[in-house]
Amino acid sequence: MSRLNTPSLDDVPADTREILDKVGGPLGFVPAMFNTIASNPAVLEAVTTLQGTMSRVLDAKTRHTIALAVSQANECGYCLAIHTYVSARFGGMSNEDIDLARAGSSVDPKRAAVARFARRVVDARGQVSDADLAAVRGAGYTDPEILAIVTVAVQALLTNFINNVNKPDIDIPAVDSVGAPA
Template structure:
């Protein structure tokens, strides 16, 4: 059971209703995480603005790969469920590639390097080695792209932390530890 209170649909602040309507149009419903965030309109705005802005820094499959790799490394069941759903249903990723991303890899060599690097950023709390940087550069990423990878990683950590603190009730098909639908 979620540990933080979410407003009832009637109790959503007017300033956030438009944001929730847009989220609902995308998913077909408003996921619990966003309902919880709606209790603090400023936090909801920060998360949505960050997600919107970062949607422009890397291609969608790379961002999905980072989200899956980071959520797995950080043990966020809610985010794993959401990102598995989004990657599959909206992002066109195969179940094999989703499982590989969770394991820090990919069917695509460049995205595999990103997944490994993102997980290393999490594991080392940003204290990556020269070899970690060399590996992601060796996969073809430039320093500006590496900055984008780190920033997307941190954005995913933000929502991982929120959902881990809250123990957000999973309202999207859950995933098993192996990455198969739960």
């Protein structure tokens, strides 16, 4: 059960409802996390703006891989549910690749390197080693892409922390085992 108050839609400003509608449109529902964040329209705008901006920096499978690896590292059940659902339904990721991403790997060697690096960023609280940087560079990532990887990881951390504090009910449509929508 959510530990933070969730406003009713009647209690949020019209521009906040518009943001919620944009979030929920592609999914067919507004995830509980966003309904709760709507209690602070500035935070909702910050989260959704960051997500929109970061959706343009790396390909979708790479972003999903990072989000799954980071959410697993932070033991965020809500984020794992939503990222598993979105990765399978919209991201074209197989159950195997979703499982591997959660474990910090991938079926694709380049994405496996990004998953390991994202986990290192989280585990080391950003204090990655020269070897960590060399490994992700060795997989073919440029320094501008490494900045994007770190930012996508931090974006996932932000929602992990919000959801770990709040502990919302998981309202994500069911997925079988790890990935495919039921």
